[in-house]
Amino acid sequence: MAQSDEEEGISATCHCGAVTLRLSRAPAEVTHCNCSLCRRYGTLWAYYTKAEVTILSAQPTDTYAWNGRHIDFHRCAHCGCVTHWYPRAESRDRLGINARLLEPAVLDRARVKQADSGGTGLFH
Numbered sequence: 243m244a245q246s247d248e249e250e251g252i253s254a255t256c257h258c259g260a261v262t263l264r265l266s267r268a269p270a271e272v273t274h275c276n277c278s279l280c281r282r283y284g285t286l287w288a289y290y291t292k293a294e295v296t297i298l299s300a301q302p303t304d305t306y307a308w309n310g311r312h313i314d315f316h317r318c319a320h321c322g323c324v325t326h327w328y329p330r331a332e333s334r335d336r337l338g339i340n341a342r343l344l345e346p347a348v349l350d351r352a353r354v355k356q357a358d359s360g361g362t363g364l365f366h
C-alpha cells in the first residue's frame with residue numbers, strides 16, 4: 243500500500259493516464275448537476291481553488307465552451323474522458339474536477355449534492 247502517497251494527496255486520472263489531476267485533499271462533497279451539458283457528460287464535479295490542483299497532461303487537452311464561454315471544459319485528447327473545467331478569467335479562482343476520475347473508494351466517501359441547474363424539478 244502506498245499509504246504515504248495517499249496522505250500527501252489525491253489523484254484523479256483519465257482512462258488512458260495521459261491526464262492526471264493532483265488534488266490537495268479528497269472532496270467532502272461532489273455536485274451532480276443536471277444542466278444540459280453536465281447531464282450529457284455524466285460528470286460529478288468537485289470544486290477547488292487553482293492552488294489546490296496540479297494539472298499534469300502528457301499532451302494538450304481538447305476543450306469545449308458554451309453559454310458565454312467563461313469556462314472551458316477539458317477532456318483528454320486521447321481517451322476522451324472529461325477531466326475538469328477551468329475559468330478563462332485570471333480573477334476567477336474556482337475550478338471543477340470530474341470526480342468520476344477519482345478512485346471509487348475516494349468518491350464513495352463524498353456526499354453527493356444534487357444541483358437542479360436544468361430546472362427540471364427532478365431534484366429537491
Ligand SMILES: [Zn+2]
Nearest residue numbers: 256258318321
Ligand atoms: Zn486519457
